[in-house]
Amino acid sequence: MAVFEYSGLTASGKKKSGIIDAENPDAAQDELKLKGIFPTSILRIESGAGRIKTGEVPSKEKAFTLPAVFSSVKSSEITMITRQLATLLAAGFPLLKAVATLVPQARSKVFKRVLSRVKDAIEEGNSFADALGAHPQVFSAVYINMVKAGEASGTLEVVLERLADFNEKREDTKKKIQASLAYPVLMAAIGFLVLVFLLTFIVPNITKIFTDMNHELPMPTQILLSISGLVQSWWWLIIPSPFLALLGLYAIRKTDKGGWILDRIILSLPIFGSLNRQLIASRFSRTLGSLLDNGVPLLTALGITKTISGNRVITQLIEKAAQTVEQGGSLGSVLEKNSAFPDLAAQMIKVGEKSGEMEKMLEKSAELFERNVQTVVTAATSIIEPLIILVMGVVIGFIILAVCLPIFEINQIIG
Template sequence: MPVYEYKALTQKGKTTSGIIDAESPIIARQKIRALKTFPVAVKEVHDSPTKKESRTLSFARHFQRVTPSEVAMLTRQLATLISAGFPLVPAIDILISQTRSNAFKRQLAKIKDSIVEGNSFARSLSLYPRSFSELYVNMVHAGESSGTLEIVLERLADITEGQQALKQRIRSALAYPVLMTFIGTVVLFLLLTFIVPSITSIFTDMGQALPAPTIFLINTSAFFKKYWWLILALGAAMLIALRSIVNTSKGRYLLDKSMLLLPGSGLLVKKLAVARFARTLGSLLENGVSMLTALEIVKNIVGNQLIANVIEDAAKEVEKGQDLGTALAESKIFPDISIQMIIVGEQSGRLESMLNKIADVFEGEVESSVMSMTSLIEPLMILIMGIAVGFIVLSICLPIFEMNQLVM
């Protein structure tokens, strides 16, 4: 069924807009009038826009992507409606009217139409891989197959909300140090480029012998003043080059490998990837997805190419009949405690619950480690800024002190 975007006027004369599905534009206008609004413009939405439309709307649509928080909220609401006895299609219809994002409304309308046409819910969700991950689609498929869709949706909502909460806590903890680093760098750059040269020019005009710190400061500020544009250009070029390298498979692999080797943060990256692996694998196995299929899905969401390769190799060994814990232990990448817990879970027949415990342990360790690191980074940044500014002040004051001694 076609989907239409519309603009209409309410009875009070206010402009409103939305998404509606109908067999034709005439029926779409009738539905809009049934909402006690007067249609002003009705336009059909196409899945595959022309090249000209794509170029025109690509920038705007970049800011209209469906966010994980929107998906989590939809999942929770859909699980509640289905648990209350609503059929799937009417439940999605209710959520379309409540969703604020037009981009998400369009996707939900197309998903509903796909279900009406006879496709499964999982198949319909797979039409939008950017919004609904492979993990999401496969868990929904497992829920449909087993008749426990509402339970799976509740579980998916828990997973999505938990991951978003963890990311938000980590981002909140790192926000202040990152902001301090950025502001400090900008302030020092402006000082050395524009402020210091105007002050130190007084000393150079005097023709007097200057202390070594002052000479160093004058030379540094002169370099920044003369080549500040080159510094900015090199910085931008490095960012572009790094992004281009990361977009290649080999570059991504080298970056992920170097991230794991970094002192301090490398261990955090590894723990976060292992936590994501354990949480996702445990959820998939709990909902009836086979081990090999679950490992194939999990390797794509761990966020590190090196660990993804380890999981892929382990899947091949599991296919040959080897235990998962033993297969993962051969790589020496996974922490020993996670390997031991997986082996115990396999031997006791409680692998799913053990994987969830692994995720709880490592997520807690990552969060506490980030908090500890930020508590150390904040005073360290203040100390570095103080030393830098103190050096600038001292370099400027030393010649003044020497001039005072000569006058006396």
């Protein structure tokens, strides 16, 4: 039985689309007509499938190609489906039926196609983890390995529930940080654009009066005129310069050597470096703890966590730690010796190793650093906002002073 995505019209002319299971396109078309839906197109969702227009005579020999999945799937949608799948399995649904039930529940067409392929793979006798592993662009290595461990231990519904919790906590932390930084970034961007506008269009018109008088201008006015002339000539390059700089840093970070140097610099920055180290430590602790708690071996778990650190320096450190663990050494001892990793996190891991409660200590470590990160970000934004206002006030004050000084001098001469 194959899965088809259809678009069509009801008897009242209302557009309708969705997913349907059928033996072939003809059967899908007949079943839709019985439901009062007249299909305008039918897309078979599996390898070697394609679009068949209503009225075509389908042929078994006809081969179609489904375009590759380019669009990404939102993490929130994966979390929602994961929790629903855990609920269905806990209610006694067989895995295949549970996945098939959730295919129409997916919001995006991309995710519907992925879930349909996963369902087909399970139907062909593949394990759930292997079926998910065929879509690494949607399901992360952490997700796949935790599912594999859940299948091996017979606790798949429990693992899926934990995965949903894991993703929700990670997304919650991410959203809180983004929400805290959104306002200061918006203020800085608007302030930058306003300043460029003033120096390009307003200031030249005001100061033109003074330059036409052939009178020696005060130093602040001369500086303002120089800056204004520079901005007026190069505004087309100055406005996109922050974006070009970010694009350049992104390109450099894509290279191995450049990326390693930038990652080292980021970790060495006074405030942002410490914040980044704590954020990486919380991500590392939560991911490693979740994997270990679901039966994934430590070496395998370390191999997965190194890919989600987002920092080449930390990745190298985790690789070194994995080699030490493989030789019988202590994970916490290796992390403790490197300043790139927070000392408190390393100490908590050592305590977990000695007490045999590594998973609990990693969970506590993750919660601790997540709280610290949120506290630091909140405190930083509370300082950044008035700081931006202060800087803008100083700049505007300088512009007003530079414009007013020549006026005062002219008044004195006239007087």
